[in-house]
Amino acid sequence: MSSEQIIFYFFAAMVLISALLVVSIHNLVRSIFLFFVTLFSLAALYVFAFADFVAITQVVIYVGGVLVLMLFAFMLSNKELLSKINPVKGIIRVNHIVAILVCTLFLFILLNVIIKADFESLSWIKTADQINGKDNTVHQIGIQTMTRYLLPFEVLSVLLLMALIGAAHLARKEKKV
Template identity: 50%
Template sequence: MTMVKALFYLMGFIAVASGLYVAASRNLVRSVFMFFVTLMALAGLYVLASADFVAITQIVVYVGGILVLIIFAFMLSGRESLAGLQQQESRFISINKLSAVLLAALFFILMLNILLKTDPDHLQWVQKAVSEKNMVKSGDATVNNLGINLMSHYLLPFEVVSILLLMALVGAAHISRKEKSL
């Protein structure tokens, strides 16, 4: 077994195990931390697939943005709502969740069927790309080119979006901390 294959299996196991822990855990703090582990393992899988830009985007957008948003929502929520969430029944399968369990089982069967019937080395579009030499090599500097374009040609839109996101964050914090008037 090569080192890349071992790292793939390790990152895949970490992503699946931490994702299952997020779904099954009753403790919100641990779920948020394990969600961080899941997102980082997915970024590691993207790096192994030579998708370095997607890996960096995964870290910046999801770990740096979405996860911080979840942490802010957790910190700004009241104790009563958090206590109510943790007091709910913790039965894994109940009649209320039957439709969700059936949908998940059907999705799993569909994905397993696709996985078993597909031969990724002989897909038509992959063979066409190989024959036309229309492939991205792992040594190509895609992130370097994106960084140069982002910081030169698209600097103004990039800064406008960052200011807009900062305004949304400040507005959300202000709305959540606003005292109720009598």
């Protein structure tokens, strides 16, 4: 086994273990920090897939922005609201059975599709260019963003600005009358 494979399996295991711990730990602060580990490990896996732009975006946007926002929201939130949160006792409860059944059904459907799919016969996979380590994906994404996809890029920036203004409005504390 090569050193690249060992590093890949290490980061893949880190993603799986930390993601499972994020949803199973009852302490919110520890869960947020484990989410940090999950996102960084996922960025490392993107580097192995030669998706350097996606890896950098993962670190800057999700780790740098969303995760810090989650930490600030948690730390600035009302302590009375946090004290009302009751930890769930037991993993499987009666009201979770329907959700578990639906998730299991979707899992079997997805596995059935993956098993029966013939990926070698798909035309878009045959015509896809092979990515090698010398490709500069950031350069190609920059050219496509500023030429072909300029209008959707600008619409997305306005949408994100509206979401930011809405989040700031919702986070504002209202005066008691």
